[in-house]
Amino acid sequence: MNRIDQFLVIADDLGNVLRFISLGTCVPLIVALIYREWDMILPMALVPLILYLLGIFFLMLPENKKEAKLSQALFSVALIWLICAFVGAVPFWIGMGMPYLDALFEAMSGWTDTGLTMIPNVDSFPHTLLFWRSLMQWLGGLGIVAFTVLMLSKTGLNPSRFYRSEGRSEAFMPSVVQQGLQMWKIYMMLTALSVLLILISGVSIWDAVNIAMVAIATGGFSVHSAGILYYNNPLLEMLIIPVMIAGALPFKIYYLMYHKKKVSFFHDEQAHLLFLLILAGFIVITLDLLFYNNLDFAVAMRQGIFMAVAGVTSTGFQISSPNIWAPVTVLFLILLMLIGGSSGSTAGGIKLSRAALAYRGIVWWFKRSFVSGKVIVPFRYGGKVIPKFEAEMEVSKNMLIIILYLLVIFISSILVMHFDSPSVDTSNIVFEIVSATCNNGISTGFVSPEMSPYSKVVFIFAMWIGRLEIMPVIVFFMGLVKGFNQSK
Numbered sequence: 001m002n003r004i005d006q007f008l009v010i011a012d013d014l015g016n017v018l019r020f021i022s023l024g025t026c027v028p029l030i031v032a033l034i035y036r037e038w039d040m041i042l043p044m045a046l047v048p049l050i051l052y053l054l055g056i057f058f059l060m061l062p063e064n065k066k067e068a069k070l071s072q073a074l075f076s077v078a079l080i081w082l083i084c085a086f087v088g089a090v091p092f093w094i095g096m097g098m099p100y101l102d103a104l105f106e107a108m109s110g111w112t113d114t115g116l117t118m119i120p121n122v123d124s125f126p127h128t129l130l131f132w133r134s135l136m137q138w139l140g141g142l143g144i145v146a147f148t149v150l151m152l153s154k155t156g157l158n159p160s161r162f163y164r165s166e167g168r169s170e171a172f173m174p175s176v177v178q179q180g181l182q183m184w185k186i187y188m189m190l191t192a193l194s195v196l197l198i199l200i201s202g203v204s205i206w207d208a209v210n211i212a213m214v215a216i217a218t219g220g221f222s223v224h225s226a227g228i229l230y231y232n233n234p235l236l237e238m239l240i241i242p243v244m245i246a247g248a249l250p251f252k253i254y255y256l257m258y259h260k261k262k263v264s265f266f267h268d269e270q271a272h273l274l275f276l277l278i279l280a281g282f283i284v285i286t287l288d289l290l291f292y293n294n295l296d297f298a299v300a301m302r303q304g305i306f307m308a309v310a311g312v313t314s315t316g317f318q319i320s321s322p323n324i325w326a327p328v329t330v331l332f333l334i335l336l337m338l339i340g341g342s343s344g345s346t347a348g349g350i351k352l353s354r355a356a357l358a359y360r361g362i363v364w365w366f367k368r369s370f371v372s373g374k375v376i377v378p379f380r381y382g383g384k385v386i387p388k389f390e391a392e393m394e395v396s397k398n399m400l401i402i403i404l405y406l407l408v409i410f411i412s413s414i415l416v417m418h419f420d421s422p423s424v425d426t427s428n429i430v431f432e433i434v435s436a437t438c439n440n441g442i443s444t445g446f447v448s449p450e451m452s453p454y455s456k457v458v459f460i461f462a463m464w465i466g467r468l469e470i471m472p473v474i475v476f477f478m479g480l481v482k483g484f485n486q487s488k
Contacts (some may be wrong), residue, residue: 002212003164003483010076015058017080022051024139025088032128040128043095047132050087063174071475078468081140084111087229088136090117101456102449108460110136112467113348115220115316115441116432116459118449121369122225127192127206133221134210140467141217141247141346157222165202186254187346191216194243199403202237211236214241218347220316220441228317234302237319241309248274248341270342270352277352281308281336285329292326306457311336314348316441323444334431338405348439348466354398355382356461361395404470409437419454433459437466 015132029425032040051187088107092098098106102118109116110133119125137187175353199205210223225232228237250270274286286304289295295303303320310317311333340349360381386394412433417426434443436459447459465473 018055022048074472074475078472111140137219138213248347250344286328419452436462
């Protein structure tokens with residue numbers, strides 16, 4: 001079967017997904033009408049139009065009814081996000097005259113929930129495009145999980161096994177399609193509750209909606225250039241914290257709370273780790289700001305808790321610049337950003353489940369090193385004893401993903417250092433690359449339109465690779481070069 005025939009296996013699914021996404025991207029047109037931004041209607045309307053026409057094109061291709069392989073499903077995930085970014089850049093390019101590369105950077109940052117921006121003066125942008133930025137992050141927040149679930153429903157694979165091996169949470173419903181629908185219902189409910197919570201701070205409904213959308217998606221775009229600092233509202237900052245945490249928790253918890261009436265915060269390992277990292281981050285950052293930056297106790301606590309939560313949950317909101325922090329504080333924040341939030345959530349990073357599995361794997365390996373080869377050392381995961389062969393496979397896959405994450409960060413940092421001025425602070429570049437790869441968005445100020453075009457391309461790839469957790473991107477390029485029949 002040649003590559004065209006292999007692609008036709010997934011063409012129908014791609015067409016349906018693009019048509020579905022095109023409907024969601026029509027919402028900014030309502031904003032354009034409300035604020036009478038008539039010149040934004042055409043640039044914004046091109047997004048749903050192009051996505052819909054692409055969907056129709058894929059549906060018109062000859063159908064191949066063979067069962068999709070996992071590699072084809074992963075290829076589809078990578079392609080969908082790439083298409084969304086290229087099309088999502090159109091309103092910035094046509095509507096505001098941004099260079100297309102900068103517009104693509106903005107769109108990729110939006111869809112991947114990163115939050116880094118190429119717009120120096122956000123306040124000057126029309127409401128339509130500001131809402132479009134928020135909507136991209138909101139759709140991208142859960143979209144990658146929901147789309148993966150949908151594609152897996154077309155394969156003969158066990159979704160729960162795939163989730164575990166890829167660092168995601170196990171399936172909490174017998175039907176993967178039902179699970180995808182439930183996740184979207186939970187997501188919309190959390191968004192609505194977040195809007196109501198943020199309104200308590202006294203901000204306008206416009207600001208509350210945009211903040212809630214990007215906070216629950218752990219994105220970080222803002223409708224103001226100064227970000228959250230624009231409001232100078234400590235109450236708002238404290239109200240955003242639970243929203244960021246809500247987006248970084250496994251959505252399985254909400255399902256169990258609502259449908260099974262079980263409060264599983266106390267039984268979920270990832271939830272434990274998330275709150276433990278937030279506490280550790282709060283203590284370390286606060287103490288560092290007190291002793292190294294000589295801040296007042298109240299200010300240090302305020303910045304410490306907010307920045308710790310933003311770092312762990314991979315939300316790009318910030319009320320302080322790491323550029324003025326002590327290097328050791330910045331390094332600690334990098335560690336929080338690298339680990340990220342829970343699998344099965346909207347957060348980025350390596351994921352808490354991978355960090356936990358890596359720790360267990362290392363401890364298990366050391367225990368086996370100090371006993372006789374005849375002694376069986378059990379490997380426990382999720383409250384169960386996993387057979388040795390399966391445990392070794394899962395730990396190996398888990399460690400491979402972690403190593404690939406670090407490799408992407410290392411290579412990307414070296415490339416950017418070569419493309420931009422050698423005089424640029426190396427620590428700032430590494431920080432920004434980690435922020436991009438882990439889809440965080442906290443910035444030292446290095447990312448800007450003045451960057452080299454080649455550096456912008458590196459950042460675009462880093463955001464895409466990080467959001468898709470590396471493997472789909474590898475499969476994407478292997479599929480383009482060699483097709484999906486790798487056994488030949």
